[in-house]
Amino acid sequence: EAGVTQFPSHSVIEKGQTVTLRCDPISGHDNLYWYRRVMGKEIKFLLHFVKESKQDESGMPNNRFLAERTGGTYSTLKVQPAELEDSGVYFCASSRFGGSYLQETQYFGPGTRLLVL
Amino acid sequence: SQQGEEDPQALSIQEGENATMNCSYKTSINNLQWYRQNSGRGLVHLILIRSNEREKHSGRLRVTLDTSKKSSSLLITASRAADTASYFCATVKSGGSNYKLTFGKGTLLTVNP
Numbered sequence: 001e002a003g004v005t006q007f008p009s010h011s012v013i014e015k016g017q018t019v020t021l022r023c024d025p026i027s028g029h030d031n032l033y034w035y036r037r038v039m040g041k042e043i044k045f046l047l048h049f050v051k052e053s054k055q056d057e058s059g060m061p062n063n064r065f066l067a068e069r070t071g072g073t074y075s076t077l078k079v080q081p082a083e084l085e086d087s088g089v090y091f092c093a094s095s096r097f098g099g100s101y102l103q104e105t106q107y108f109g110p111g112t113r114l115l116v117l
Numbered sequence: 118s119q120q121g122e123e124d125p126q127a128l129s130i131q132e133g134e135n136a137t138m139n140c141s142y143k144t145s146i147n148n149l150q151w152y153r154q155n156s157g158r159g160l161v162h163l164i165l166i167r168s169n170e171r172e173k174h175s176g177r178l179r180v181t182l183d184t185s186k187k188s189s190s191l192l193i194t195a196s197r198a199a200d201t202a203s204y205f206c207a208t209v210k211s212g213g214s215n216y217k218l219t220f221g222k223g224t225l226l227t228v229n230p
Binding site: 003004031033035041042043044045048055056059091093095100103104105106107108109110111 | 220
């Protein structure tokens with residue numbers, strides 16, 4: 001089975017521009033998570049989808065970040081306008097739904113490395 | 118301090134030696150997981166240990182969990198150069214239906230051939 005994929009792998013933009021990151025979870029995985037790692041800091045949770053619904057978006061840093069998962073398949077994370085402190089690696093993860101064990105193991109994508117200049 | 122802090126931050130050993138990494142956390146947990154990240158790659162799930170378990174094995178990996186001390190350790194036996202990577206512990210808080218992970222900053226393991 002194909003793993004979690006993310007696009008693009010790298011993005012370099014200028015402050016004030018908009019960037020949209022995409023995540024394709026493993027087929028059949030209802031849970032989708034976004035995390036990010038800012039330079040020198042730990043990987044932090046951003047939000048959690050169950051199918052197309054936002055289950056928890058407590059980690060979203062501010063309203064410049066917008067995540068969507070229309071149709072409950074792939075997800076996008078838009079940053080608008082981007083600021084310097086948004087630079088980092090954005091990870092997406094997915095897990096199955098139903099039964100704690102299936103939900104607990106999250107499979108991560110390779111990440112998108114975002115650099116805001 | 119952080120939930121899920123790994124210790125040491127960096128570890129350099131020779132091939133064939135054992136590597137031990139520790140993790141401490143602060144809140145009550147449902148489970149604790151260890152992940153590996155090779156340079157430029159995504160996070161690979163290694164092992165999950167639940168709060169009612171004390172020890173778990175998977176191949177050359179051995180994980181222990183001490184909930185009274187809120188700590189865990191990851192032991193990699195007979196290390197190989199290919200084990201060179203960053204290792205992260207991550208916890209899932211007890212209660213609730215969200216299985217979001219709280220990560221530490223990681224331990225960078227270098228295995229020298």
